[in-house]
Amino acid sequence: MDFAFFLIQLLNGLQYGLLLFLVASGLTLVFGIMGIINLAHGSFYMVGAYLAWSLSSMTGSLTAAILLAVPLTVILGMGLERLLFRHLYQRDHLYQVLLTYGLILVFEELRSIIWGDDVHGVAVPALLNASIPLTENLSYPVYRLAISGVCLLLAAALYFLIQKTRLGMMIRAGASNRDMVQSLGIDIKLIYTLVFALGVALAAFAGMINAPLSSVTPNMGSQVLIICFVVVVIGGIGSVKGAMAASLMIGLAETFGQVLVPEVAGMIVYVLMAIVLVWRPEGLFGRT
């Protein structure tokens, strides 16, 4: 493996990891703050990708599609929290699993009714449709670099929001003691709605920006969901920092795995998870 090839795989792995982080961070926030297990989180990723495809073929521009679609997914998230998830906070995890499993079926069928069962592709925006030559016959697409950049920006914004703002302080307080926060006069219900909508929007946004790289297919949500579960288990529930570390780890492990040992690449992430479970069952950054 020469250096240019190694560099390409490294960048691909980081980009994939960062994208995973966008999906997994919403999942881990919802777990950590509301104590909800949401199997339908992958469906939001799928909805994002399909919205990007249908809106960009309508408007002719992926950027316009994303600008239109993000507010839609925020509204979707707020609506779902108000209508369904709110009723589950005090209930056993079993019912959360059941409800969100039902929600997956509903999302998949609605997708089939609205958008059909075909596989679609989305064009890379013209502005970013270029590649940087590395050697004579190897080059790296600008769009992938742009994705990594956007994901890093969002991760930084998320860190700032949670650690440095007043809203973030309320979110962190709500995670450790819901009743106390409420008695202090803070509208915890509103905070939950906002956090949930944020998670939905992040997952959907990841689906949108990744649409030009991977095709838009039925059931694309479930694959992402399972990998994100592994990310959350490795990183530790509720830990955004852990989600970042685990996402990058998985992204690199899977990318290099596919190049070096393609036969067992699909298993690597699960082996990683098993090792972490034996070593630190609460995850790398989890609270014991």
Add this chain to the structure above:
Amino acid sequence: MTARLIKFLPWLAVGLLALFPLVGSTFYMQLLTKVLIMAIFAMSLDLLVGYTGLVSFGHAAYFGLAGYALALMAPKYETVSLWWSFPASIAVCALFALITGMLVLRTRGIYFIMVTLAFAQMLFFIFHDTKIGGGSDGIYIYAKPTMKLGEMELVNLEKLENFYWLALLSMAATYLLLHRVLGSSFGRALQGIKVNEHRMRALGFPVFRYQLASFTLSGALAGIAGYLAAVQYGFVNPEILSWHQSGAVLMMVILGGMGSLYGAVIGSFAFILLQEALSNQAWFGAWAKHWQLAMGILIMLVALYLPQGLAGLMQRFGRKPVTEAADE
């Protein structure tokens, strides 16, 4: 008197079911066989969810693994002996459950749900991505297993009646076994662990070992169902260990009312009949193709409004549930 009658009721039901091949058509016998197999699967999960307090969302792994074990052990065009292939498939599942159990039981709650799902998906990808089990196409089981004693053929699963009776016998045996296990001191301890794990540990019970035993037994019983299902379909592919299967069986357990073996059986009955009805084109026309939409909405409604399942529904209408009456 009524209490006795109610105790006698399951035997009556099994007796009536055993006579069904004399009157039933092929279609209904196949449907009923499917229900019986799923009832075994649902009871095995109920042992974990309803009695041990462990919510597994990867139970299809053990179901599918038994099917793959049969498909890989059977010679390609000849029949395989039921004598050894059935126990061997179950043993494979028990072993896999023992190994994964040691890992997943290190976690609790949400973690446990995610980790069981992740391990099931690992198995899914092993069979989906590698050549071991024929990839995404799976493997055909051309000849169904038979059971011979010397030269005499005792059971040939190619015959629908034989297969139906084997499924019924397996279901009754699973029920009896679980009934005995749950009534034993081991079973009582499991139910104690479900209610308060820390207290049971303080009382000196080896909680981890008990949970592991329950997890392994549950995996082995799911193997019975998986073996029979593979025989019925005549092929295995990665779909049989997909997470939709895990979700469906969890729904059966909760629909019937968890923590009751009757409930698991009733739940699988209701679920399969519902599935058949919703995907019936004569009734729903073009919408039958999208039957999962209705099923998804129903699942959500059960989660929100019917947490005790059909058993809870009966209670709400003022009738006493069967289990309570039997104790009088």
